[in-house]
Amino acid sequence: MAARAGVSRATVSRVVNGSATVTPEIRAAVLRAVDQLGYVPNSAARSLVTRRTGSIGLVVSEPPSRVFSDDPFFAVVARAVSQELEGADKQVVLLPASSPAGHARVERYVAGGHVDGVILLSMHGSDPLPAALARTDVPVVSHGRPITTVPLPYCDCDNVAGARSAVRHLLDRGRRRIAAIGGPPDMSAALDRMTGYREVLSGTDRRSLVAMGDFTRESGAAAMRQLLEDDPGLDAVFAANDLMAIGALHALRQAGRRVPDDVAVVGFDDIEAARYTDPPLTTVRQPVAEVARAVVRRLLGSEEERTAEPLILPTELIVRDSA
Amino acid sequence: MAARAGVSRATVSRVVNGSATVTPEIRAAVLRAVDQLGYVPNSAARSLVTRRTGSIGLVVSEPPSRVFSDDPFFAVVARAVSQELEGADKQVVLLPASSPAGHARVERYVAGGHVDGVILLSMHGSDPLPAALARTDVPVVSHGRPITTVPLPYCDCDNVAGARSAVRHLLDRGRRRIAAIGGPPDMSAALDRMTGYREVLSGTDRRSLVAMGDFTRESGAAAMRQLLEDDPGLDAVFAANDLMAIGALHALRQAGRRVPDDVAVVGFDDIEAARYTDPPLTTVRQPVAEVARAVVRRLLGSEEERTAEPLILPTELIVRDSA
DNA sequence: CTGAAAGCGCTTACAG
DNA sequence: CTGAAAGCGCTTACAG
Numbered sequence: 001m002a003a004r005a006g007v008s009r010a011t012v013s014r015v016v017n018g019s020a021t022v023t024p025e026i027r028a029a030v031l032r033a034v035d036q037l038g039y040v041p042n043s044a045a046r047s048l049v050t051r052r053t054g055s056i057g058l059v060v061s062e063p064p065s066r067v068f069s070d071d072p073f074f075a076v077v078a079r080a081v082s083q084e085l086e087g088a089d090k091q092v093v094l095l096p097a098s099s100p101a102g103h104a105r106v107e108r109y110v111a112g113g114h115v116d117g118v119i120l121l122s123m124h125g126s127d128p129l130p131a132a133l134a135r136t137d138v139p140v141v142s143h144g145r146p147i148t149t150v151p152l153p154y155c156d157c158d159n160v161a162g163a164r165s166a167v168r169h170l171l172d173r174g175r176r177r178i179a180a181i182g183g184p185p186d187m188s189a190a191l192d193r194m195t196g197y198r199e200v201l202s203g204t205d206r207r208s209l210v211a212m213g214d215f216t217r218e219s220g221a222a223a224m225r226q227l228l229e230d231d232p233g234l235d236a237v238f239a240a241n242d243l244m245a246i247g248a249l250h251a252l253r254q255a256g257r258r259v260p261d262d263v264a265v266v267g268f269d270d271i272e273a274a275r276y277t278d279p280p281l282t283t284v285r286q287p288v289a290e291v292a293r294a295v296v297r298r299l300l301g302s303e304e305e306r307t308a309e310p311l312i313l314p315t316e317l318i319v320r321d322s323a
Numbered sequence: 324m325a326a327r328a329g330v331s332r333a334t335v336s337r338v339v340n341g342s343a344t345v346t347p348e349i350r351a352a353v354l355r356a357v358d359q360l361g362y363v364p365n366s367a368a369r370s371l372v373t374r375r376t377g378s379i380g381l382v383v384s385e386p387p388s389r390v391f392s393d394d395p396f397f398a399v400v401a402r403a404v405s406q407e408l409e410g411a412d413k414q415v416v417l418l419p420a421s422s423p424a425g426h427a428r429v430e431r432y433v434a435g436g437h438v439d440g441v442i443l444l445s446m447h448g449s450d451p452l453p454a455a456l457a458r459t460d461v462p463v464v465s466h467g468r469p470i471t472t473v474p475l476p477y478c479d480c481d482n483v484a485g486a487r488s489a490v491r492h493l494l495d496r497g498r499r500r501i502a503a504i505g506g507p508p509d510m511s512a513a514l515d516r517m518t519g520y521r522e523v524l525s526g527t528d529r530r531s532l533v534a535m536g537d538f539t540r541e542s543g544a545a546a547m548r549q550l551l552e553d554d555p556g557l558d559a560v561f562a563a564n565d566l567m568a569i570g571a572l573h574a575l576r577q578a579g580r581r582v583p584d585d586v587a588v589v590g591f592d593d594i595e596a597a598r599y600t601d602p603p604l605t606t607v608r609q610p611v612a613e614v615a616r617a618v619v620r621r622l623l624g625s626e627e628e629r630t631a632e633p634l635i636l637p638t639e640l641i642v643r644d645s646a
Numbered sequence: 647c648t649g650a651a652a653g654c655g656c657t658t659a660c661a662g
Numbered sequence: 663c664t665g666a667a668a669g670c671g672c673t674t675a676c677a678g
Contacts, residue, residue: 008664014663048669
């Protein structure tokens with residue numbers, strides 16, 4: 001390659017890496033040779049000396065059922081991250097970490113210098129990975145507030161405020177018995193949304209009534225049946241995510257309750273499917289892609305940017321027909 | 324590291340890589356040192372000499388709207404691939420290739436030796452990437468039959484037979500005017516499903532009636548409205564995927580048609596959402612994850628395995644209430 | 647079974 | 663502005 005262009009390897013390297021200090025003629029000659037030979041620098045050799053890999057790890061620590069099923073969350077994040085990374089010419093490598101074995105693999109992988117940074121996705125409270133990763137000198141940013149003892153940079157949406165707006169809306173519509181379907185209690189998003197629900201109700205004379213789900217449709221349907229049994233008189237339900245709200249809609253229909261006439265339903269996320277339920281779902285829109293992009297920017301930014309205050313993006317209540 | 328264990332670097336390498344020719348005592352000493360020092364081999368240095376990277380590229384050549392929206396297809400594939408790769412201790416790196424710029428990046432990335440193999444996802448007929456990649460000496464296997472001039476190893480499900488079973492079912496239920504909603508005409512899955520539809524109808528005295536969509540819910544709803552306008556007397560519709568079937572259900576409801584009483588609907592894919600529509604959707608189940616796993620096995624297998632006859636997995640008709 | 651040495655393909659001070 | 667040389671951290675024939 002260097003021979004073909006009649007220059008040294010060093011000069012080829014400089015041209016390929018866009019160094020300014022190269023004579024135009026030489027640069028042209030090198031570029032021509034690169035083109036003719038289809039030369040592409042070997043990435044491993046380059047990484048070895050630059051100590052950078054051009055890859056960012058996306059750690060998905062979630063039981064397959066949720067992240068990889070019908071919830072568009074993972075896909076939306078993966079896409080936004082890839083896209084935002086394009087400008088920096090970096091790729092995302094998927095790091096599944098749902099099992100202890102997966103955790104060990106991810107740790108080894110990161111420690112082995114395979115990635116320039118790590119994005120944590122939907123971590124659970126019990127997860128030992130954040131702490132382990134924080135000990136590495138690889139930058140880590142979490143998508144969503146992690147429940148950890150170690151402080152960790154993160155971006156998130158305002159789950160508490162979002163839930164508040166949903167419950168207030170129900171109150172404004174004159175609903176009196178507002179139940180809730182909660183998510184996994186070891187995830188901050190689920191926790192925060194329940195906090196918002198309780199906060200609003202505690203300001204009134206209404207009692208709270210909660211059934212737990214795990215963010216899946218099926219669990220939403222089961223929780224709804226439970227709720228109906230516990231309090232047949234309920235006239236509204238706030239589900240901590242849309243998938244569970246869809247399950248609730250299903251259970252309500254089977255129980256012969258009309259929505260929103262008998263029972264009003266509000267979800268959280270505003271996934272695409274929310275527009276196609278019957279009736280269309282009133283829900284809290286969460287800017288998943290924007291949070292993901294913010295995470296990437298922090299990850300790529302300086303140490304100071306990363307350790308700055310967590311970025312919390314606002315949510316928006318989307319009123320459709322279910323409430 | 325080598326000093327700590329009192330052995331040479333070569334021996335450390337042998338122990339770490341599990342070479343059999345190491346004395347138990349020495350192996351133990353090295354392992355102890357590895358543990359104490361938290362030693363992890365540098366991946367770039369290793370790749371440089373072994374010429375392997377431990378990464379597989381997942382090329383997603385799809386407009387964001389589809390793959391990354393609500394269609395669980397991408398997530399299911401990503402998960403199955405990651406999982407199947409775990410045994411081989413390889414990771415998947417996401418390679419978005421929806422734009423020409425994306426294509427160029429992917430080509431460069433693969434040519435740069437970043438990956439040991441490439442999986443192509445839902446390629447479109449016009450896509451130049453398969454041919455470009457086939458020229459590399461990196462193994463390539465496609466998930467889904469690619470529409471290319473160059474022969475390319477692939478695995479798929481039997482889309483034609485699946486569509487046939489759907490349309491036959493409609494016929495068996497006594498439906499007389501069976502319309503269809505097709506997918507993107509440059510994708511083999513869409514093409515093959517329409518072929519199945521036409522094959523069955525051509526064996527009868529029924530005429531075919533087709534409206535085109537692009538695999539999204541919205542396009543399914545639009546196509547359904549079109550069909551209703553073209554032939555108000557239709558009593559069944561076969562949609563080339565579930566998302567479009569869901570859109571069709573929506574349009575039908577808005578048009579005041581009852582499902583299945585007035586119009587029967589059958590989809591294709593059997594995504595999770597199909598069980599939660601009103602009424603639950605009759606559809607053709609497609610083994611997406613199994614195809615993905617088969618793709619990985621071929622990719623990891625020998626040259627002969629890869630170039631063997633394409634593996635075509637069967638589909639299954641799932642009868643629910645919509646038809 | 648183990649070690650000394652070469653070499654993987656780059657980048658980057660260091661001279662000139 | 664360009665080249666010779668060192669060096670990144672491993673693995674792997676090759677001796678012994």
